[in-house]
Amino acid sequence: MTKPHINTALVLFLLASTPALAASDATRGAEVFRTCAGCHSLNMGDHRTGPSLANIFGRRAGTAEGFHRYSAALEKSGVVWSDKTLDDWLRNPAAMIPGNAMAFRGLPDARARGDLTAYLRAVSAGKAPTGVPGTPPLPDLKKLDxxxxxxxxxxxxxxxxxxxxxxxxxxxxxxxxxxxxxxxxxxxxxxxxxxxxxxxxxxxxxxxxxxxxxxxxxxxxxxx
Ligand code: HEC
Incomplete structure (x- = not known):
């Protein structure tokens, strides 16, 4: 008689915990963004190896103003950035847009991608989680020692x-x-x-x- 009882408890536990695990979390996403921060800033117009990712949602791929190194593949892709297209891109950039110039293999972990997109959304909405480090600013070379x-x-x-x-x-x-x-x-x-x-x-x-x-x-x- 005890066996079904234990199973019920287990099922209830799983039901209760699964949605919490599945929900995307912008704070965790900020940690994932460290993988991107060597090449991308989230500040408008701050282009590094890659273009600034400020206000990426709803923007057509390859159109960040002032970024001069887009590949023809990305520019001609016709992709508009959304949760879905960003998820495809971050899973496997080379598979989604062959011939693109982003030297990044992709994030196979679906949860990490969900968290990262939630973070990018929060930043776009001006609601980035506080206390997380962003892309370090570049030094002003006119003001060195x-x-x-x-x-x-x-x-x-x-x-x-x-x-x-x-x-x-x-x-x-x-x-x-x-x-x-x-x-x-x-x-x-x-x-x-x-x-x-x-x-x-x-x-x-x-x-x-x-x-x-x-x-x-x-x-x-x-x-x-
Ligand atoms: C090694 C440098 C590098 C890393 C790491 C990198 N990117 Fe990129 N990213 C680029 C470059 C370069 C491009 C432009 C690619 C092209 O033109 O084909 C780009 C393009 C993009 C674009 C398209 C932007 C637009 O204006 O259309 C998005 C979105 C993007 N990256 C997101 C990310 C995210 C999120 C990460 C972290 C998971 C990341 N990238 C990691 C270099 C990088």
Whole structure:
């Protein structure tokens, strides 16, 4: 006689707990968004590797203003972003829109996708859960420590000697120094490149210029 009793309790427990597990949760979704945050911001116009995902719902794919690197595949897909289309995309981007340029394999876990879409919806509605970290803001390269200003670069054999605001030349093996540009409003001032990424203490760094034409003009080849 006890057996059916236990089963009934179990069934009641499952009935009570299943809907709670199934409901999408924006706070959990914010955690899932960490997977996306390396490439996407949720702030309007803040394009990174991928376009800003601000106000994504109801928008046609490939139309975020000011993003210049869409693939033809995404632009021509005719997809309009909704819970359903986002779920398909996030499950397997390559299967939904072959030839797209998003280097992301997909989220096989349906609950994680549901939570993530709930989070994106909450953000669009201006009701994002509080206390969750977003995409970290990019640094303003005009406001770095003056010691991160690059005043000269000399190239000899396989080595760059980068003189910084401290007046010292710091040597880097040529393979460990990267040259980049940042033409955005956050970029460095014209003719005033900066060094980021442990330039003063580490063996690898990046020098960032305001535009490409400055790069070779700034580097002096000389072994004395
Ligand atoms: C490695 C970088 C990267 C990661 C990680 C990434 N994306 Fe993307 N995403 C992109 C790029 C690049 C595009 C543009 C793709 C194209 O044009 O084919 C894109 C496009 C999109 C679009 C279409 C936007 C539009 O304007 O039509 C959505 C939606 C999207 N991503 C959501 C996500 C979500 C959500 C995640 C996290 C689960 C994620 N992405 C992870 C780089 C990334």
């Amino acid at each position: 003056p010691r991160q200003r690059v005043t000269a670069i000399r190239y000899c054999l396989d080595t760059y000697y980068v003189t910084l605001g401290d007046g010292e030349p710091h040597p880097f093996w040529e393979f460990n120094l990267r040259f980049k540009t940042d033409s955005s409003a956050r970029g460095p001032l014209k003719g005033q490149p900066v060094i980021v990424g442990n330039g003063m203490v580490g063996d690898r760094a990046q020098v960032i210029f305001s535009e490409p034409v400055e790069i070779s003009a700034f580097i002096r080849s000389s072994c004395q």
